[in-house]
Amino acid sequence: MIKRLIIAIVLLTLVIGGIVGFNQFRAKMIAQYLDSMKNVTVPVTVTEAQSGTWTPGIDAIGTANARQGADLSTEASGVVREILFQSNDTVTSSQLLVQIDDRQERADLEAAKASLNLAQITLNRARNLQERGVTATSTLDSAQAEEVSAQAQVAKLEAVLQTKQLLAPFDGTIGIPRIEVGQFVAAGTVFATLQDRSQMRVDFALTEQQAAQVRQGYSVTAIDEEGGTSFEGEITGIDPKIDANSRLVTVRALLDEASGEALTPGQFLRVRVNLPAVENVISLPQTVVTTSLYGDSVFVVREETPEGADAPQTIAREVFVRIGRRHGNSVEILEGLKAGDRVVDAGQNRLSSGAVVRIVTDPAETGDAPPVIGN
Template sequence: MTKRFIIAIIALIVVAGGLIGFNLFRDKMIAGFFASMKPPVVTVSTSTAAPIKWEPGIETIGSALAGQGVDLSTEAAGVVREVPFSANDRVEKGALLLQIDDRSERADLESAQASLALAQTELERAEALQKRGVSSANTLQTAQASATAAEATVAKLEAAMETKRLTAPFSGTIGIPQVELGQFVTAGTPYATLQDTTTMRVDFSLTEQQAPLVSAGQAVVVTSEVGDVSAEGKIIGIEPKIDANSRLVTIRASVENPGGLTPGQFLRVRVVLPAEEGVIALPQTVVASSLYGDSVYIVREDKDEEGEAILKAQQVFVTLGRRSGPLVEIVKGVEAGDKVVNAGQNKLYSGATVLIDNSVSPDPQSASAATQTEDTAADAPAAN
């Protein structure tokens, strides 16, 4: 019995020792395999840092207004007798747009003109008699007063008739008629809108920190969300006060309408600031942000264990500056000539071996350079 027990213990020790030894051997082999295995090469694209001409700008939004635009309203009450325009007609300054019944005023005007003619005749007779000395000064003064009163009456009636004959105050495009023939309208009734869109105005707002950076005559570029219409212009007015509620300053710019801009339209506005030379700027895609800060990967030459030249990525923390479109200013951390990774960062770690392929770079300049390099290599004569 004791012999069997001893044999079982020995067998158990042998099995346990074998399992432990196998596990130790396996772990050693796995560790050795990974220690000797070279990490895969990561394919990336890069942008070369270089001083550029930085054209900063202020991005904001605004609304389009016609260079001249007004909602037309009636000046006097009456019945509409004529609407000589259709929607979207091009009308010239002074063209008749609406005629309100003026028969009563016309009759009164004819009567007043007759009275004026009589008063002028009597004035001429009184002047002639005064010269011959057969009329008193009082008679002449009465005739003069009567003529003046008659002229005023005629002018008043003519003005009243003008309020019922409505014309275009400027040339432009007329809108949809808001009144119909035979309709009775009161003073102030809107009857159409008139817009001259040859030149457009753009109203937008800037913060009180941005407002000192702009001035009258400064260039602006506006872009529409619909139709991708773009136009250039300049600032023509700056509100001399800051809105107490929004803390914003209203700015107005004037732009030539290339066609496609409509009053009331939403626009993206870029105020062009003075250009600066020697600024290091890169595509915003090169920057990776984390809790530790902003960083980029810079590709630098190195050597492997066998002494062969390789490319390695090194993570560098940077200080960012202004942004303009797709570019961001690099204030600190990147020098001119550095090759900065702009695509493939999610596969990288500091010290990773990389291969540069700029044929699919998001940076247009790098992609263009890569394409030209490939074309040159394809056109080169083959070596004999």
């Protein structure tokens, strides 16, 4: 019994001693590894934070429209007698485009003119008789009323004839005819579209908050998706009413003359409203900012002398920042940095705060290249 107890005590002592020895060995190896890591340097490239002019803007989606554009429609019903244009013709203001059959109206006009002529003769005769005191005043009044009525009838029929002639309201390019000769058309039938493409405009929508920042006369930049061509313009109108359904405000801008040949009405455009420039703003490329659950941060390179070191070392420190507006590939830094700070812009994915870094000029050196181990 005593022998078994002694054997158990010996085995327990060996197990405890092994565990203690393993832990001491592990601690020693970890310490050696950490000591060696102090000499590891990570290659990074840096950019200097500078205070400069910041041009904020508002991005939106817009639609290109002609400076003037309309779907032309018939004002009166009837049979189409002539179509005096072809697809894509350039027409001028007041040019005759379509003629509706007007033979009945012309006949009525001739009859009205004859009645007017008779009324004028009767009025002149009544005036002569009145001057000689032969006729009564009521006869002259009746003749005058007949003459005025006849003039009104002539004017009415002339106006009806004008509705049978469809004229171009402005200069522009006319589209494909949507009616045919001999076709009966009702009032309001669209027969073609007319677009003045000498200069284009863009309509886009902004939120209530964005619309409060823009003013008439602000410059805009519009970019088409197909060719990537940009056009400059100026805001010419802001709708004073907010759409109750979308909560958006419609804004219109007139683009430069080069847009007339390059854009098509209805085309999709990306629009940027250029807001007034702001001085003394620190901005950085968006790629240098790391976003996490704790906030936005960047790595700043500083010269420090760690405790126990003989000489200064280049250390990367994580600094939390507050970002503001974005423009292109740049982001505005509101808090956390000052002008002159050196910010890591390549190689930050392999950094931790306090890491020793080596500044290089070629971003390729910060990629898959292993860290350089110091002596």
